[in-house]
Amino acid sequence: MVWQYVGSFSPLCSEIGGRRISPDFLMLQSPCANACAGTFAESGTKSAVWLAIKRIMDIFVIQISRVRNTTFINSNTMKISIITALVSLAAFVSCSVSPVPQAVIFDTDMGNDVDDALALAMLHRYADEGRVKLLGVMINKNEPTSAEYIDMVDTYYGYGSVPIAVAERPTDSSADGRNADGQNFVEAVVSRFDFPRSVEDYSSLPTAVSLYRQLLAGQPDHSVTIISTGFSTNLAALLVSPADDISPLDGRELLSNKVKLISVMAGNFREEGQDKFPEYNVVRDIPSARKFFAECPVPVAVSPFELGWEICYPASLIESNLGYDAPNPVVEAYKLYLPMPYNRPTWDLTSVLYAVEGSKYFTGQATGTVTIDSEGVSTFTPSADGLHTLLSVSPEASQGLLDRLVELTTK
Numbered sequence: 001m002v003w004q005y006v007g008s009f010s011p012l013c014s015e016i017g018g019r020r021i022s023p024d025f026l027m028l029q030s031p032c033a034n035a036c037a038g039t040f041a042e043s044g045t046k047s048a049v050w051l052a053i054k055r056i057m058d059i060f061v062i063q064i065s066r067v068r069n070t071t072f073i074n075s076n077t078m079k080i081s082i083i084t085a086l087v088s089l090a091a092f093v094s095c096s097v098s099p100v101p102q103a104v105i106f107d108t109d110m111g112n113d114v115d116d117a118l119a120l121a122m123l124h125r126y127a128d129e130g131r132v133k134l135l136g137v138m139i140n141k142n143e144p145t146s147a148e149y150i151d152m153v154d155t156y157y158g159y160g161s162v163p164i165a166v167a168e169r170p171t172d173s174s175a176d177g178r179n180a181d182g183q184n185f186v187e188a189v190v191s192r193f194d195f196p197r198s199v200e201d202y203s204s205l206p207t208a209v210s211l212y213r214q215l216l217a218g219q220p221d222h223s224v225t226i227i228s229t230g231f232s233t234n235l236a237a238l239l240v241s242p243a244d245d246i247s248p249l250d251g252r253e254l255l256s257n258k259v260k261l262i263s264v265m266a267g268n269f270r271e272e273g274q275d276k277f278p279e280y281n282v283v284r285d286i287p288s289a290r291k292f293f294a295e296c297p298v299p300v301a302v303s304p305f306e307l308g309w310e311i312c313y314p315a316s317l318i319e320s321n322l323g324y325d326a327p328n329p330v331v332e333a334y335k336l337y338l339p340m341p342y343n344r345p346t347w348d349l350t351s352v353l354y355a356v357e358g359s360k361y362f363t364g365q366a367t368g369t370v371t372i373d374s375e376g377v378s379t380f381t382p383s384a385d386g387l388h389t390l391l392s393v394s395p396e397a398s399q400g401l402l403d404r405l406v407e408l409t410t411k
Helices: 002-007 029-042 046-068 075-096 115-128 144-156 185-192 208-217 233-239 251-258 286-295 305-309 315-319 329-337 347-361 395-409
Strands: 102-108 132-141 164-171 224-228 259-265 300-303 364-372 378-382 388-392
Touching (some): 102 115, 102 208, 115 132, 115 329, 115 347, 115 395, 132 144, 132 233, 144 164, 144 329, 164 208, 164 233, 185 329, 208 233, 224 233, 233 251, 300 347, 315 329, 347 395
Parallel strands (some): 102 224, 132 164, 224 259, 259 300
Antiparallel strands (some): 364 388
16 A cells, blocks of 8 residues: 555656656655565554654665765755655555454353453454454353353444354353352353343354354455364364355365464363363363364464463452443453452463464464373374464563453453
8 A cells, every 4th residue: 555655656756846856766765665565564563663664764864865966856856755755654654553353253162161251352352453353253062141141242342243153062061160059150141130232033043163154255265263262162063064055165175275273272281290181171072172183274373271370360350340330241250250359360361362463472382283182181292394383471471461461351
């Protein structure tokens, strides 16, 4: 956009007051535009603006120095030099602060651990920033009120039009995540609060596989990020889905063609003797987890149990209603999940953070292959050509990561 905008000035600026401007001056436009374009390609975010300003001004000084040594220079050309550089800069700033949002699908076991609720709120805040376009939310838990609760959260944050889908054969975790009253947090919030909703008929929600296929088929190649913070149930079912009226591609082909990354919260990769046990998201549907990690054709980033366990979300922020004035369905979920106050691990939040912002807050990224045994125990084998990335955060960097999570979830 910038280079087109600057280039449009060439006919006007190439001749002023009957004098043709030196070709050396016209070279100013191209390097400035290239600096803009290069920086935009590298980042596409506000963080690139100041780097681009420096690049543009450095090039500007160099080009003006060249122009001053030509026989064509006069006061008019100098003025046009300055104007052109400033126009280049203004155009770049205008376009660079509006990055193209990432297309994201969120796959959740909403109703087990409460961190899924805050992870969904994070995605809506990213959408507010223009960094995420949430295509849909998939449920892999057999809890009827999960969809109702997700609808409440979506509507509360202003995204009630985001489609919701349910697993055709959901993982049975109906007895999990229940409080002292015998309810899980989604049941508790739905039964006690009348937060606005957008879905008219929850019985008509599509299946996760059909919505996955529909959403993926409609996106450009290698453009979609999937965030899975629950069981692998839906993803394993998608892998084996056949071609249909939605797409001539089968599920594996759709994933391979349309998805650039799957960010999952799964596995416990501690060493033997260091409290190693089968992690919940894996052990609740071992066949699906084994199939997903063995057959998924696209890169998978894994935020393990031990990462989120070490970084806890402060209870004080829940008690302050996350800074919102009106009652908040995420806050109420935390209050009804366990007796307050309690700090809760940030398992699912870390998967969302990596999916959207990459490695910025993660100090370790080991490449290799994740395998799941018949008991649900997860193992990571390093290899240069592996499709899986195991994430870690050093103790020194954990506070910075937590600060970012707080920034993204509070008002």
